[in-house]
Amino acid sequence: MLFGKHVNKYYLKYFWHFFFGILALIIVDYAQILVPREIANIGEAISNGEITSLTSIAFIKPISIIFIVAVTMFIGRFAWRRCILGEAIRIQADIRKELFMKTEVLTQRYYKQNKTGAILAYFSNDLETIEEVFGFGVVQLIDGVFLSVLSFIKMFQLSTILTLIALIPLLILLSCAFIVDKYMEKKYEKRQKAFEDMSDFSQENFTGIRVIKAFVKEAKELRHFAKENKKNKDANIEFVKFGALLDVAINLLIYSVIIIIFCVGGYFVYQESIGVDVGFSTWDIIEFIGYFNSIIWPVFALASIINLTARGRTSLRRISSILDEEVEISDSGEVIIPSEIKGGIKFNNFSFAFPDDPEEKVLKNISFEIKPGETVGVIGKIGSGKSTLVNMLFRLYNVEKGTLFIDNYDIMDLPVKVVRNSIGYAPQDNFLFSDTIRKNIAFADDTIPDEEVVEAAEFSAVRSNIEEFSEGYQTMIGERGVTLSGGQKQRISISRAVVKDPKILVLDDSVSAVDIKTEETILNNIKKLRKGKTTILIASRVSTVEKLDKVLVLKDGQLEYFGTNKECLKNSPTYKRMVELQTLEKELEG
Helix, strand or coil: CCCCCCCHHHHHHCHHHHHHHHHHHHHHHHHHCCHHHHHHHHHHHHHCCCCCCCCCHHHHHHHHHHHHHHHHHHHHHHHHHHHHHHHHHHHHHHHHHHHHHHHHHCCHHHHHHCCHHHHHHHHHHHHHHHHHHHHHHHHHHHHHHHHHHHHHHHHHHHCHHHHHHHCHHHHHHHHHHHHHHHHHHHHHHHHHHHHHHHHHHHHHHHHCHHHHHHCCCHHHHHHHHHHHHHHHHHHHHHHHHHHHHHHHHHHHHHHHHHHHHHHHHHHHHHHHHCCCCCCCCHHHHHHHHHHHHHHHHHHHHHHHHHHHHHHHHHHHHHHHHHHCCCCCCCCCCCCCCCCCCCCCEEEEEEEEECCCCCCCEEEEEEEEEECCCCEEEEEECCCCCHHHHHHHHHCCCCCCCCCEEECCEEHHHCCHHHHHHCEEEECCCCCCCCCEHHHHHCCCCCCCCHHHHHHHHHHCCCHHHHHHCCCHHHCECCHHHCCCCHHHHHHHHHHHHHCCCCCEEEEECCCCCCCHHHHHHHHHHHHHHCCCCEEEEECCCHHHHCCCCEEEEEECCEEEEEECHHHHHHHCHHHHHHHHHHHHHHHHHC
16 A cells, blocks of 8 residues: 555545445455355265255255355455545546646746656656556455455464465565565666656657658657667566566465475375374365465465555655645735736846856846836847746746836735736747637637637737638647647737737737738737737847837846837947847848
8 A cells, every 4th residue: 555645635535435345355355265165065075975966955055155155256346346446546537636736836947857758757657556556556455465364264274284384475475575675666766767768758759840850860869769768668677577576486486385285285184094183184175275275366466565566656756746846936925916907017126047046147137117008129139038027027936025016016915816817928939739729819718709819810910811721710730839830820829818808918029930011910909909008029120119119128137228219229239239230131131
């Protein structure tokens, strides 16, 4: 059985199911142990001449008992499978749900440090192992203990000497159990790590298949996969090999003991036949062997439990590493719930460093204020901190109190859900889900009317493209929007952000893949349709931001200037240089 703070609660939650399952299992074990005695009774009755026909009482009575035992075992086995194995599946589902809920609240830092393939391994192999422990692990433990105890009681009643001989394999196994357990645990952990690496490599290849094909690197990736696959195969073979050796050793012990039982038992029968009263007949040895056969399964079960619990502890430890992960982004003890978010934003001497490198500040001493309803462009060289600055608005990281405000409320005092619900966001990577176009646009709320979905598509100048598809808004776009062009993905991402009608709209380099005419259409729609609502555009082209209310220029994580287009041209060397370079580029293209 498996114990730990993340699984103990399930023993209580499903107590009655386990109780009735274990009760049914014990009844089956007790019924099963009656069979050898009845078979011996039939043999003795035949030897004594009590059975003269199939209708003799001496035959009908034991056969009837065996039949009742068979029916009892059939019903009992169905009951314990339904109760114990069924609840094991439910526990697996509960842990998977808890695990998924935890991964939803973990921060960016966690996903930077842990690969997707490794996390998926927790949801597959590790959860399946835990299900086995709660299912067959419980069955093997209860079945092994009760069946072996009942069998040994019966065996002691027949012959103490033979029973002590039969205890040999069990005692040897128990003495080796602790050593084997630790060894199996290490082997299984190595096996799971190899599976993680292979899963992560495969997932990365599937995601980047277009790049692999474009660079004709299929053969190289195949060789790399072959190495990862071999590591996984070797780790599995090493683990299974030890388990197989353990099974062979147990078989050898058991059949050696059976040979000894036949020899010693045969000697007792011989003594009885020559007149020495040892109280052990031919049918006693048959009955004894029947009881011994009943403990063969518990002995194998013990070996299996050693294997299974070692794997279960490893898997639970790995899953617990996620469930025990600290939730860094959460509401403080006392939060302020504003009646309305208007869209004002203020940075006050704001600095920021990523948690995994607290000494390296990527944003330094930034102060500016965006009034509700303003459209603001954020511009700067690659790596200047544009996306990082805007990401602070979503509470993806904790920030120092008194440095970032929304509508004069400290962002650390606002509920995380309120902050994020008030913002519409089109990310830089334009991530789309493997679903229909409509569901991607209406991701914020599935109940959004079709008219609003169409209006959002019109806003981002993608409506005509969507309607050209044979299935229109019901078109499946494939994983990460693989069937769409870069510009179409960007505009659908904008539609998804706009359809929320948020008080604050953030477009992170969201028009870089569209032509100038489409960009102008989107910018005009922002001016017309988002009056009175705050809009922030991160851009790499000056043409994107020059007609906005204000422009924020970043350089090396610092605010170089914040003001109108004319003021930036006058006071920001970086902005002026970008304008000159892009003007020269246009002239050369002309």
